[in-house]
Amino acid sequence: MxxxxxxxxxxxxxxxxxxxxxxxxxxxxxxxxxxxxxxxxxxxxxxxxxxxIPLRERSMMTIALLAALGNDGELALHLRSIPRTGTSRDDVTEALLHVAIYAGVPRANHAIALARRIFAEADSTGDPA
Structure with missing residues (x-):
């Protein structure tokens, strides 16, 4: 290796x-x-x-880019990883607000709905995401 x-x-x-x-x-x-x-x-x-730059900022950039490009599978993976990068749900909100302005409201709207589902799943299972 x-x-x-x-x-x-x-x-x-x-x-x-x-x-x-x-x-x-x-x-x-x-x-x-x-x-x-x-x-x-x-x-x-x-x-x-x-x-x-710290993992938190890399995570936020990655989430914003994946959301802007509509890459839902990878976006879900990175949304689930936020506890390990030090990224908060508020940070995700901020990243997706940028997506709305710079990549379009429909992309951000879709990503927000996906994030809400992932966070609801995490809350129901006790995961920290």
């Missing part, structure tokens, strides 16, 4: 949780292994692991 892989795996685990990483590894096939290696090294080992 490379330095980026080690660093990326550690950061990805810290943000998304060990359970998510275990599920991703268990589901990995020879077909998607190169993609998993790419996102571990590039997204998590290089970008998310940079020390220039």
């Amino acid at each position: 490379s330095h980026l892989t080690d660093r990326g795996t550690a950061t990805r685990t810290a943000v998304l949780g060990a359970d998510h990483i275990a599920r991703a590894r268990a589901a990995q096939t020879s077909f998607d292994a190169p993609f998993q290696a790419l996102i571990t090294d590039a997204a998590w080992g290089h970008v998310w692991s940079r020390g220039t």
